[in-house]
Amino acid sequence: MRIVVATCQVDYAGRLTAHLPMATRVLMIKSDGSVLVHSDGGSYKPLNWMSPPCTLREGVTTDPADESREMVEWTVSAAKSDDTLRILIEEILHDSSHDLGIDPGLQKDGVEKHLQELLAEHPATLADGLSLVRREFPTAIGPVDLMCRDEDGLSVAVEIKRRGEIDGVEQLTRYLELLNRDPALTRKGAVRGIFAAQEIKPQARVLATDRGIACATVDYDALRGMDDAEARLF
Known part of the structure; x- marks a missing residue:
């Protein structure tokens, strides 16, 4: 740097x-x-x-x-x-x-780490037909939380946050720019992105949409199996 x-x-x-x-x-x-x-x-x-x-x-x-x-x-x-x-x-x-060397990446807090684990087990909750390829998929600038494949066989990179803000969209954008240079990932088409969070700020959603990145709001309790359908009003 x-x-x-x-x-x-x-x-x-x-x-x-x-x-x-x-x-x-x-x-x-x-x-x-x-x-x-x-x-x-x-x-x-x-x-x-x-x-x-x-x-x-x-x-x-x-x-x-x-x-x-x-x-x-x-x-x-x-x-x-x-x-x-x-x-x-x-x-x-x-x-x-200054040579900063290889960064080990952000150490996720308990909720964010658990979200990643749960979504890795149930990727189809983010998009129909989505299946997991690998967690912590490596890139030159850090690991992508989830690398998935959709029902058409296209690669999908998923970035997971507890709170979705503009920085997270920028981070996923940088990952996608690198991933789309990899011929092994783009044989069938471009790698697309999904920005997943419990809450996504309006500005982050606008920026993601502008860049062709899908947004997914994640219900943490539902993923944990704590969402009681009988307790709902609707």
């Missing part, structure tokens, strides 16, 4: 446009190719980013405010769209690279 602290301006162009005026920010370039722009606030979420696969080109351009001065310019281009992230750097305050 490369970490750069710099005074910079950031412009995003693609399905929408966004502008971050000149300020000091943290730029993160991960080994999977993703580029993230962070401020000193806003919790864990980046101000802007480009997900892999993408290409980062570093060059020099003229300062728009002073044509006699040059500035460092980063251009991040998406591989599968016309989206671009343009970063103009006025001053670099820190620039370092």
